[in-house]
Each structure stands twice: as structure tokens, then as C-alpha cells.
Amino acid sequence: MASVMLPEVTFQLDVKEHLEKCFLNEKAIAQVGEDVCKERWTNLLTALSYPPACTVLRVSTLHHNMVEGDNVSVYVDVNGLCRRGLTKPFDGAKVFLGNGHVVMSRRELFVTNSEPRGVAVRLCEPVFDCPSLNGILTDRLFLQNLPSIVVGHVLNPVAGNRVLDMCAAPGGKTTHLASLMKDQGVLIALDKSQNKLNKVKQNARRLGLSCIQAFSYDSTKACSRDMVKLSNHDTEINAPPYPPETFDCILLDAPCSGLGQRPQICNQLQLSELKSYPAYQRKFLTTAVELLRPGGTLVYSTCTVTLAENEGMVEWILNTFPQLALSQQIPHLGGCGFEGTDLDVQHLSKLQRFHPVTSYTSASPTHCNLDTIGFFIAKFIKRMECEQTG
Numbered sequence: 001m002a003s004v005m006l007p008e009v010t011f012q013l014d015v016k017e018h019l020e021k022c023f024l025n026e027k028a029i030a031q032v033g034e035d036v037c038k039e040r041w042t043n044l045l046t047a048l049s050y051p052p053a054c055t056v057l058r059v060s061t062l063h064h065n066m067v068e069g070d071n072v073s074v075y076v077d078v079n080g081l082c083r084r085g086l087t088k089p090f091d092g093a094k095v096f097l098g099n100g101h102v103v104m105s106r107r108e109l110f111v112t113n114s115e116p117r118g119v120a121v122r123l124c125e126p127v128f129d130c131p132s133l134n135g136i137l138t139d140r141l142f143l144q145n146l147p148s149i150v151v152g153h154v155l156n157p158v159a160g161n162r163v164l165d166m167c168a169a170p171g172g173k174t175t176h177l178a179s180l181m182k183d184q185g186v187l188i189a190l191d192k193s194q195n196k197l198n199k200v201k202q203n204a205r206r207l208g209l210s211c212i213q214a215f216s217y218d219s220t221k222a223c224s225r226d227m228v229k230l231s232n233h234d235t236e237i238n239a240p241p242y243p244p245e246t247f248d249c250i251l252l253d254a255p256c257s258g259l260g261q262r263p264q265i266c267n268q269l270q271l272s273e274l275k276s277y278p279a280y281q282r283k284f285l286t287t288a289v290e291l292l293r294p295g296g297t298l299v300y301s302t303c304t305v306t307l308a309e310n311e312g313m314v315e316w317i318l319n320t321f322p323q324l325a326l327s328q329q330i331p332h333l334g335g336c337g338f339e340g341t342d343l344d345v346q347h348l349s350k351l352q353r354f355h356p357v358t359s360y361t362s363a364s365p366t367h368c369n370l371d372t373i374g375f376f377i378a379k380f381i382k383r384m385e386c387e388q389t390g
């Protein structure tokens, strides 16, 4: 319903009288009754000043070759069955994503020997819109998922700390940690991929953060037992590897099956890959525990939903590293850990799980059911040697 109240349409007086007689003519009254005739007349007067509620488009069925600048609608081919360059209507399963402008012509996309790269259609009316920041405060604002922001606060490094981010790229969490440290201290950001690591450097530069030192390195090999332990006063710290017990705080935002990512329509993950993650994550955790100083904090996080990569991994950590104690998290905006492993209720209450729900289809999200990506956070403190029970 229109929220604007418009006045009735006005006509020349004689035209109005003529029309009224036309609607309220005797024959019509005799056939449908005076009330119906009057209703037709008054409806007409009120409705004419509003545009029709539905806008209708007629599609020209003449064949048209998509060229740069055309406006097109974009659909995702749910089962990946649409053939390259198909010109007939596609009748497989598809979902509408939005309208956009063509940047790459049909020719550039399909009549080429190499794989086309880059932007083909620039979406200007996406079904789900993320408001543009229009380049405002680019040195201060960072688009980030809520659970990823929670992770930084849960680790909570302070100015002067030695901090390690084991899987840093593109650097969303790294740059948050640096600002929590007031850009004072040392923040080592590692990532195996050199390309992605450049993003960390770019983001650090954009946000004016200088305490971040980024290295392309395999984090599972970042600890060298042959190196002499650093003292608390050593501020000089360079490229990896590092001696054991070097860091006050470690973030392991581990490579994971990513099943909490949203939106996703057509997930292609193979079962063999899904099953490969826990073993890989255990390697990072083993290195993380060695690199953490007694009394230090380790935060483990994933953006996936499986028990094996989340609660199951916490169970393994507690069984394997008696020197680690599971810790309460602040803030705790998500739900608790899920049942299904040998962790007890007390343990589960210390874990933070963001389980996807959507406010598009369900009632409004409650405190423990925010409409976020799927995410998992566990926080551990490494016991001081004298506290260890063995």
C-alpha cells in the first residue's frame, strides 16, 4: 500500500458530471445495483492519482546479442548444468540474483580460447544489498562479519604484547588485533599464500597500522625448538620460525571447510576434502601450543559448522595438551557449543557458536540466534608451569 496520501483526481466540472452519469446510468443500476456503481465511481476517482502497484515489463523475444552497456538479469545456475554461451532459454534450476550492466560482451565471454577473467556484469540492483560506504572513512571502516569482530575481543591483546596471527590473510582479524594493541608491540601475521599476504599488507597500510609484520610462511612449521627462547624484554623479532614460548597471544583462525559462509547456493565441497580438515587443524594447534608462553592466550576459530572441526577439536586439544585450560569468553554473543562430543555442559558453555538462522524466513533472531555466518570460537589459557597437573 502506498504510504503517500494523494488527493482524488480532479476533472473539469462538466466532465466530472458526465462521467458520473456514465457510471451511475439507469441500466447499470438496474443490473448491478446502485452500491456497486457508486463504488466503481469512487474507486476510480481515488485510484487515478496513484501509479499502478505492479510495474510490468514485456520481454522482446527477438534474439539479442548481449553487448557492453546492456542491462541484464543475473541468475545462478544451481546445478552447474547450463552450457557455455547457450542462446535458448535455460530450463534448469536457477535463482535470481539481481540486475546489472554488461561489462564484457557475449563475444568476449564465449568466443575466446582462454578462460575469461574479470568482471562480466556489474550488479546494480542485487536481491540482497550491502549498503555502500561510498568511500567514506576508508582509513577507519572495515566491512567484517560480526563473529570475526568478536574473535578479536575474545583474544583481547593489549599494547606491548607479542602476538601471532597464524592464518592472517586477507587481514580482517589481524588489523583488528593491531588496533586493540593501539598499534604498540609486535603483531606477526603469517599466511602461506604470498598473494593473499599482500592483501594483509595493503589493509595494514590503508588503516595506518605499523605494528604488523607480515610474512608468507607455512605456520605449521613456525616453531623451531633449536632456537633460544626470547626474554620478555626482547622487542627485536623478525621473520619466522620462532623459538618456543615466544608469544603472549595467538590467533589460529584455521583453514576449515567454510560451511558457515553465507550466502552459498551451490556448494561443491567433496567429502574427502571435508574429512581432511581436522588432521590439518591439529598440526597448526600443535605448533600454536609450543609457541605460546605459559600464561598466554590461544584463540581457535573456524567459519564452519561441523562438530569435528569445532567441539571435536576442542575435545582433542583438552585431551592432548593438559597445559591448556578452556576459558570463558568475553563478549559471548553467540550460543554455546553443540552437544555430540564428550565435552560436558561446563565446557560447552565456554564455547561460542554462531549457528546460521535467517530473519528473512523466521521470526526475528534472539540473543543467541543472531543472523550471522556460521562461526565457532574457543579460548584457552596456557597454565603456568607450577599449575600443571601433568
Ligand code: SAH
Residues within 6 Å of the ligand: 148, 166, 167, 168, 169, 170, 171, 172, 173, 174, 190, 191, 192, 193, 196, 217, 218, 219, 220, 253, 254, 255, 256
Ligand atoms: N584470518 C583471516 C582469514 C583466514 S582464512 C581473516 O580474518 O581475514 C585461512 C587462511 O589460512 C587462508 O588465507 C590460507 O591461505 C591460510 N593458510 C592455509 N594453510 C596455511 C599454512 N600452512 N600456513 C599459513 N597459512 C595457511
